[in-house]
Amino acid sequence: MKPTISILGCGWLGIPLAVELIKAGYPTKGSTTSQIKLTELAELKINPYLIDLYDREDRTEFLKADILVIAVPHKDIDNFQFLVSQIHASDIDKVIFISSTSVYPNLNGEVTEETNTLDTALAKIESIFCSSSLFKTTVLRFAGLFGGDRKPGYFFPNGIKIKNPEGFVNLIHLEDCIAIIKTLIEKNIWGEIFNACADTHPTRREFYTKEMKGVGRKPPEFDEVKPSEFKVVSNNKLKKHVNYRFKHPDLMNYR
Secondary structure, eight states: OOOOEEEEOOSTTHHHHHHHHHHTTOOEEEEESOTTHHHHHHHTTOEEEEOOTTSOOOOTTTTOSSEEEEOOOOOOHHHHHHHHHHHHTSSOOEEEEEEEGGGSOOOSSEEOTTSOOOSOHHHHHHHHHHTOSSSEEEEEEEOEEEBTTBOGGGSSOTTOEESOTTSBOOEEEHHHHHHHHHHHHHHTOOSOEEEEOOSOOOBHHHHHHHHHHHTTOOOOEEOOSSOOOOOEEOOHHHHHHHOOOOSSOOTTSOO
């Protein structure tokens, strides 16, 4: 019998992830902060729960699972510490924590999982989960997210000058986000930290010029005054350790 999975945060990533896991035979629970979305989740055969990390309610039923996927943008350290105490009292023994490559500084070079992170709330929350001895956590540091209704051609409103035009783009497609999470579960890979980012890193100038043209917008304007600051996120560990092949490796030709 396949493990039961609870997904904390059924939004842009959590809903299609849950749908994919259910198709693969995993009993799946999902949470939302919206009463209205409970019906939507149920119609998708996701066992729905109303959970807000700011409300420290009893989450016993939601945490009756083998694996917890945390896919919320919440960054309140105290509320995550409380969640960890609830996980300790639950059946959960494995966690996937969705983080971000924003934890890395702009070094004008490559960053890997070994690179020192910034002193941010998100980095501290990662540490809270990784330091628990009662469950194993795998942290996924996703690059910028796109796919579905998130189209890069609309990332910047008209009249905004795009900063760092000679900096490099770090993005990952929704389909890869889902496939990576599913692969980690299937291969039972825990206690690791992985960067998850497409293979290629075009400059912001070439990428957003192409993307805005592709959706029928006029060419973007760029901030040509300030020197470009950037980082190039390496995905080598994910590809080697997990043997993962990206569905959308080339950001200039992903359609």
